Amino acid sequence: MNRKTIKLRAKLKNGVTTVRSLMLHPMETGLRKDKKTGKAMPAHYIQEVACRHNGELKVTTEFGISVSKNPFLQFELEGGEKGDILELTWRDNRGETESATTQIK
Secondary structure: OOOOOOOOOOOEOOOEEEEEEEEEOOEEOOEEEEOOOOOOOOOOOOEEEEOOOOOEEEEEEOOOOOOOOOOOEEEEEEEOOOOOOOEEEEEEEOOOOOEEHHHHH
């Protein structure tokens, strides 16, 4: 994908980093039919999301076809310091990947 598909924010408060991300993705299940042709629309959905803190893997999660279009994901990490780097990466069922980085604020 050629456009920025992940909006990523991280904020430290009381020793806990809250990470918020919005991933722009069609999340097509493969179960719907095209209204014009009547043919099944091919599946296209995020399968895995991973988050690294200063290069160390901290969180992984798996998505499936039941996750809505443009999924929002929020989670908390213990620790971290202002200025540390977080990287969020997704991989979909077509092998496409996208990553975004941000600094903890």
